[in-house]
Amino acid sequence: MAAARSRKIDIKTLRSLEPISELSPDKLAELADKSRVETLPAGRVVFRQGERDNQLIYLLSGSVELTTTGSPSGKLVKARSTAVRQPLAPDQPRPSNAKTRTESRLLYIDSDLLEILSDSENSGLIEVEELSVDDESAWMVRFLQSRAFLKLPTENIQTLLMKLEEVPVKKNDVIIRQGDINDFYYIVQKGRCAVSRRPAPNAQDIQLAILKIGDGFGEEALITGGTRSATITMLEDGVLMRLPKKDFMQYLAEPLITYIDDKLVLEKAARGSLLIDVRRHDEFMANHVEGSINIPLTILRVKVEGLNKEREYVLLCDDGHRSAAAAFLLTQHGLDCFVLRGGLNKSKLELPSSNLSVPVSSPEQDRKTAVARKAQQAAEAKAEKIRKETRTAKQEAARLAKQAAELESAKRKADAEIKRLQQEEVAKREAALTATRQRLQEESRRAKQAEENAAKLKLEAKAAKRKVEQELQRLQAESEANVKRQRDLDSALQHARSAAAEAAKQAEQARQQAEREARKIRDQARQEAERLRKEMEETRLRMEQEARQKQQRQVREHQARLEAAHQQALDEAEKIRRTAREEARKIRRQVESTRKQVEAQAAQLAAREQQQQQQLLEEAQRKAEELARLKTEE
Secondary structure, eight states, X not given: OOOOEEEOOOHHHHHTSTTGGGSOHHHHHHXXXXXXXXXXXXXOEEEOTTOOOOEXXXXXXXXXXXXXXXXXXOEEEETTSGGGGSOSSOSSSOSSEEEESSOEEEEEEEHHHHHHHHHHHHHOOXXXXXXXOOHHHHHHHHHHOSGGGGGSOHHHHHHHHHHOEEEEEOTTOEEEOTTOOOOEEEEEEESOEEEEEOSSTTSOOEEEEEEOTTOEEOHHHHHHOSOOSSEEEESSSEEEEEEEHHXXXXXXXXXXXXXXXXXXXXXXXXXXXXXXEOSOHHHHHHSXXXXXEEOOGGGHHXXXXXXXXXXXXXXXXXXXXXXXXXXXXXXXXXXXXXXXXXXXXXXXXXXXXXXXXXXXXXXXXXXXXXXXXXXXXXXXXXHHHHHHHHHHHHHHHHHHHHHHHHHHHHHHHHHHHHHHHHXXXXXXXXXXXXXXXXXXXXXXXXXXXXXXXXXXXXXXXXXXXXXXXXXXXXXXXXXXXXXXXXXXXXXXXXXXXXXXXXXXXXXXXXXXXXXXXXXXXXXXXXXXXXXXXXXXXXXHHHHTTSOHHHHHHHHHHHHHHHHHHHHHHHHHHHHHHHHHHHHHHHHHHHHHHHHHHHHHHHHHHHHHHHHHHHHHHHHHHHHHHHHHHHHHHO
């Protein structure tokens, strides 16, 4: 069965409908934003007799058949007839059933919203938007629209709304992954989700369904206590409402699931209830109750649209957990279903034949009528509560309108006072501008006179500047000449120092040469003395053979001669040493005299150069001060 396609209605179409055509353009725009258009295939139920949905439904295209229970004939409404300007069977509860004969486009408008817009249009009161179904609360309205939630106590619904946690999500976020453990139940507040399942570890994911605003998911694993059987992925950015497992089971799941025993299962099967086994296909084929059909829990969400809402269903599994999860899902879609307590493991059900074609009996219809009556009473109570809240809101709106009128009066007084203050401020500004204009004229005259004086001073400063520049050029030339003379003096001083160093070097060499000569003479004298000693020893030995007297005389003579020669050698060496020392002292005196002369000349040159530089610096400083004074005066 094709899914319904939703789109936005245009304002031009709204103007052709009754009683909407009386609204102003801004109210029509708001109504267009908060209404929806859906395309339904042929054979789809639009609403049922006895329902209260607070919706005005208009036929835009196609055809719809209206029938009443107990009446053999119905009424066919076509889009091109004049009747489509009015909503289909607008009374609440619905007086008839409506089913599409062909593919049809239907406009859904919230009747409470239209009433509020109409009242504000007629009375001029401020709109109370809190009572309208806006985008942020659409998920809640759609989630609670199911007849299943009429079974929930009011305190349960209030507790659920307080326990729900808002979770922003992004496109491609994986909310639940197949095989994981997750302890939350989710409701789509904004966006769309894809439900996919991987039948085998190496197989590709198969998309099973698309979840929209108001759809819930994640109940199976919470109820059965197992792992997630499918993967939920966001198709676009959105927001999810999250409910913990404990709160889900206590306030939502358990009140919606009805358990029955074997006896009641047989009774309901006899009355036409259909037995659905939600186990896997292999489990079903291995052992199942005769007359039951197999719809595995993993694909039940896909098959739910094909189930007959006029029939009751009994759900079966091995231990009751999976059938409880299936019951929660079917109850959300408005189906009446029951769960076999304890499952097939604790049951001995045996049906003689299939119950697929058993018609719905009259007692069953009576039971449904009673249920519908209870639902109607509950809906009427809620509607009365909403009306009271609407009256309270209107009273508050009237009070706010009165306050708005008082504020408008105060605003007019404030505007008059502001206008008076503005006029006074304008007068003050004009007076200040006149005074400022006169002051500017006087300052302009003074500025012109100052410019003339400045031009004259500028010419004088230029002449002084040229004179100073010429003087600076002359001083620079003199400074360069002094620098050249200083370089010449430095060169002469360096030459004198080199000459002194050379003289000292020559004196040192002469001293060393004299010492070498003296050592050589001493060595020669020592050698000569050694030679004479040897000769004397030889003579002594030779003379020993002669007479002792002659020998002694000769020895004395020889010793005297030897001593004289030795003394002569010593005198000669001493003379050479004295000559060398005298020569060295003479050279040292000459070097010292030359060094002192050079240093004296260098000191004189340095003092003279320093004096000249000091004079040049003082002259340059005086010129610079004179130039600075001229620039300051300029």
